[in-house]
Amino acid sequence: MARVAGAPPRPAERLEGFSDAVFAIAITLLALDVRVVGFRPGHLGAAVGHLWPQLLAYAATFLIVGQVWASHHGMFRWIDRADHVLLLLDVGMLGCIALQPFPTSLVATALSRGTARDVALAVSLYSGLLFVGGVFYNGVWRYAARRGLLVDGLDPGRVRWQARRYGIGVLVYLVAAAVAFVSVPVAIGLDLALAVGYLIPSPNLRPRD
Amino acid sequence: MARVAGAPPRPAERLEGFSDAVFAIAITLLALDVRVVGFRPGHLGAAVGHLWPQLLAYAATFLIVGQVWASHHGMFRWIDRADHVLLLLDVGMLGCIALQPFPTSLVATALSRGTARDVALAVSLYSGLLFVGGVFYNGVWRYAARRGLLVDGLDPGRVRWQARRYGIGVLVYLVAAAVAFVSVPVAIGLDLALAVGYLIPSPNLRPRD
Amino acid sequence: MARVAGAPPRPAERLEGFSDAVFAIAITLLALDVRVVGFRPGHLGAAVGHLWPQLLAYAATFLIVGQVWASHHGMFRWIDRADHVLLLLDVGMLGCIALQPFPTSLVATALSRGTARDVALAVSLYSGLLFVGGVFYNGVWRYAARRGLLVDGLDPGRVRWQARRYGIGVLVYLVAAAVAFVSVPVAIGLDLALAVGYLIPSPNLRPRD
Amino acid sequence: MARVAGAPPRPAERLEGFSDAVFAIAITLLALDVRVVGFRPGHLGAAVGHLWPQLLAYAATFLIVGQVWASHHGMFRWIDRADHVLLLLDVGMLGCIALQPFPTSLVATALSRGTARDVALAVSLYSGLLFVGGVFYNGVWRYAARRGLLVDGLDPGRVRWQARRYGIGVLVYLVAAAVAFVSVPVAIGLDLALAVGYLIPSPNLRPRD
Numbered sequence A, B, C, D: 001m002a003r004v005a006g007a008p009p010r011p012a013e014r015l016e017g018f019s020d021a022v023f024a025i026a027i028t029l030l031a032l033d034v035r036v037v038g039f040r041p042g043h044l045g046a047a048v049g050h051l052w053p054q055l056l057a058y059a060a061t062f063l064i065v066g067q068v069w070a071s072h073h074g075m076f077r078w079i080d081r082a083d084h085v086l087l088l089l090d091v092g093m094l095g096c097i098a099l100q101p102f103p104t105s106l107v108a109t110a111l112s113r114g115t116a117r118d119v120a121l122a123v124s125l126y127s128g129l130l131f132v133g134g135v136f137y138n139g140v141w142r143y144a145a146r147r148g149l150l151v152d153g154l155d156p157g158r159v160r161w162q163a164r165r166y167g168i169g170v171l172v173y174l175v176a177a178a179v180a181f182v183s184v185p186v187a188i189g190l191d192l193a194l195a196v197g198y199l200i201p202s203p204n205l206r207p208r209d
Helices: A015-031 A044-049 A052-076 A084-099 A101-113 A116-146 A156-179 A184-197 B014-035 B044-049 B052-076 B084-099 B101-113 B114-147 B156-178 B184-199 C015-032 C043-051 C054-075 C084-099 C103-114 C116-147 C156-179 C184-197 D013-033 D044-049 D052-076 D082-100 D101-113 D116-147 D155-181 D185-198
Strands: none
Touching: A015 A052, A015 A084, A015 A101, A015 A116, A015 B014, A015 B101, A015 D052, A044 A101, A044 B101, A052 A084, A052 A101, A052 A116, A052 A184, A052 B014, A052 B084, A084 A116, A084 D013, A084 D052, A101 A116, A101 D013, A101 D044, A116 A156, A116 A184, A156 A184, A184 C084, A184 D013, B014 B052, B014 B084, B014 B101, B014 C015, B014 C043, B014 C084, B014 C103, B044 C103, B044 C116, B052 B101, B052 B114, B052 B156, B052 B184, B052 C015, B052 C084, B084 B101, B084 B114, B084 D101, B101 B114, B114 B184, B156 B184, B156 D155, C015 C084, C015 C103, C015 D013, C015 D082, C015 D101, C043 D101, C043 D116, C054 C084, C054 C103, C054 C116, C054 C184, C054 D082, C084 C103, C084 C116, C103 C116, C116 C156, C116 C184, C116 D101, C156 C184, D013 D052, D013 D101, D052 D082, D052 D101, D052 D116, D052 D185, D082 D101, D082 D116, D101 D116, D116 D155, D116 D185, D155 D185
């Protein structure tokens, strides 16, 4: 694997720390949308009750982003070094994660005050942004594999298998973005199923000795 | 302790860093609620004075969340590795911590503009969210203990004792959530007593040689 | 130095990381107050010009909080371990830092729309919160020194000298809080002088061999 | 290189962590500006469509700040230690980064509701703040080089070359700030070209053995 004269790849730890910080902030800023802006005295309960779309959107997105973080965490166990392109692919992915509160808020707003068409559009944008983030996510893994930035001694077959696994994930988001216009529950179900599906741990990429 | 083929547990450091970031952000975002939105020239003092519920809620929640962080910090001294389920239990707990500014703001708003019933409901939701977070918190410890993710050589009796100690804490929050409808000061007192009670350091879980 | 049976003091690194995160978030949230809320088309320049109090307050507070962070950074080079009380003293200090955007915004608002009395009060509260944070800050150092949590081999005379140095700093904030009612520029000057004065590096506490 | 009696330079890791946190928060807070504040039921799509200036400004600034972070990351690979002045130069740079959401929001607002003159002013302020931050950035590198805070064994010629490279970058921002009043697209193009130009990796500063 030839690398042109330039900066040597550097340990990926600082990239991990930076990514973790963006994940942590994006996930925490989600909560800013859950708030009562006004209520009639004696009717705080009703005002809180009207927040169910915000609470639902918060819980779902916290689960999904938390899962992406955990998955990213798992992926970076196998990435040893980072060069400038890898940094920027990761930054692109983080840019999508940091923007996720926006469609999350759209979904909650559409559920509160919009029509069925508004909800469908919001859920489609929500899944669509997860898809774009997933494209960068896949790019990180494929680029690292191709440029020899993974830890030494991984089984090449399993590295490719993992690339396919990530690729399927990103396609599910794309399907959800399209399906939203047909059935919102199915689209949300696909997004959440992916989060739950990833609970099944990744395979160990290091070959048994 | 059998573990099915899958990702090997990994050092828990990155999970700690991520958790710390969420704690730090949630605790800092609390301060966004303490703000003067308008005042008559020459009467800034009065406007600040009316913020006492916000300041009180800020101080109490900062103390409570700070204590949970310190306690989490202590717990993770004994957790060596993290698998995917542990990550998600921790993420669930963080989801509650990140949402705590919401009931904090409810309490402050209810104290400012609500009836006694509004205050009771707000304090109950406040304690209730601490309870839900506590359930995840207990889950982290019990799961880690059962799956052999603790550091080696701990005294099993003390590990169980610690589990009971965490369990009592979470029950106090549940009691506070119920008691709020009878007496708000007692409920708040319970929440704060727990924070102060935890000042008494955890026992050393490592047996003396 | 007797320590009752309990958790052993632990390396202070995680406390440093947590503190850094709170500093970083508080300092970054300051910028949220610098914003144009409305302007007449063609007059954006005038709208930005009216933000001078916000920009000034931002720059001053960024400098002051940045200096406190750098000073905290320096202090923790000499603190080796942290017990629960030290954690909570540090959390108390962080609670003040995280709240500093509040009086910062008060000062900017008072300069924009308030009377001279409003400005004096805002500057006094601004300095007063720095004072309260400073009390906790001093507490961290004195407690660590008394409980033997410092790194080994420090010169006891210099440790006490450092305590006096921190003590003088906190008194300057208290004086500034009082002086604000007499002269706002002098009070602000004192707060800033402290930030600049601390540019003079702390002495090396480790005795020359 | 004589150093006056004072604090010994300390490893630069904690400064990196702090800087990363500020970068991560500033970059994530950018997203708060992308939000639909109101819409007519059934017309969510149109409301999202009107957000194109916010989305564009978000994407461009995320790329630029992400690039500055990656570049800062690269620079600190060669900085071994940090003294108090270096800390404060870095804090000054971070103060500009943390404020970048302000001109970003100005650009988006001017594109939405302003005149051509408003847009030119906003883009000029946007580039101007990048310039000021770049001055501090250059200061970090030049100060570290002059005070012997770099890692040992770097090629002095290449260290100077790198200083010139950083110096050219900061001049491009200054040119963009002036050019904005003549041509907004050229100014934005210069800002973005710099981000893309930096994709070309920095040279390896360590001489080949």
